[in-house]
Amino acid sequence: MILIGYSGHAYVVHGIFMALCLHVNGYCDKEEKEQNPFSLRYYGNEMSVAGLEAMQQQKFFIAIGNNTIRKNIYYQLAGQNLFPVNAVHPSAIIDDSVSIAGHGVMVSAQVTINALARVCIGAICNTGCIIEHECEIGEFSHVGPGAVLCGNVKLGDHSFVGAGAVVKEGIKIGKNVMIGAGSVVVKDIPDAVTVVGNPARVLKMK
Incomplete structure (x- = not known):
């Protein structure tokens, strides 16, 4: 390896x-x-x-x-016909109905991924995060340690959820979004913004 x-x-x-x-x-x-x-x-x-x-x-x-x-x-x-394997820690709890892309996904120790969630290529589910039912983790996105995505959250491609952040059920998060550590997201977030706080507010456009 x-x-x-x-x-x-x-x-x-x-x-x-x-x-x-x-x-x-x-x-x-x-x-x-x-x-x-x-x-x-x-x-x-x-x-x-x-x-x-x-x-x-x-x-x-x-x-x-x-x-x-x-x-x-x-x-x-x-482009060279070379594709990475996945790295999934054996302590992760992953429901049988979860869909995980075949290449480049990291699922770290003590992660929970629940029913019918989907994790796309190149995504990171970092230590101890919780991804609830029917969530979608976009391509090359990153859910930080201890973050919680409640049911039916859609995380756009190339987005980042900071450590300990909580995202309310049903929220849609755009592409290229950065959510600060410890933030609480209760409203949809458009593409290419940084949000922080409780409740999370837009800090700046990318």
């Missing part, structure tokens, strides 16, 4: 694969890291000859928290 990206978020992903008894032996990044807590081999950047050869021979995962960077790398590699 190879990780693309090797910093804090990747350390969590490494733990997921260890919990699954899948050995991680290397990483790709812009440059070799001075800090290498798991003694992984450096394969160069993900588009280098060594990096591409390694990913042709081994499974890999894009272990980068930034939605835009993760998306861009995904499509660069898709």
Whole structure:
């Protein structure tokens, strides 16, 4: 197994694969890291000859928290017919009716995903978040640690829900939205805004 990206978020992903008894032996990044807590081999950047050869021979995962960077790398590699596996921690509670895309999804420890929810490609469901029935988590979006999405919430592509935020049932959140940590969302949110507070209010347009 190879990780693309090797910093804090990747350390969590490494733990997921260890919990699954899948050995991680290397990483790709812009440059070799001075800090290498798991003694992984450096394969160069993900588009280098060594990096591409390694990913042709081994499974890999894009272990980068930034939605835009993760998306861009995904499509660069898709152009080479290379697609990441999913990283789903064995402690996650996932209803049998949940639909999870086949590539690049992270579901961390103690996550709950309930009936008929849908998680799209490249999405992150971070530690301990709760995604209730019939929610949709858009492509390359990120639900932060401990966040709660009540039933029937639609989270748009490339959006971010900060740690501990709560989104009321039935809310629609646009694309490229950032919801601040601890916010309480009780109204629909349009595309490309940042919202914070309780109740959440628009802080700025992107």
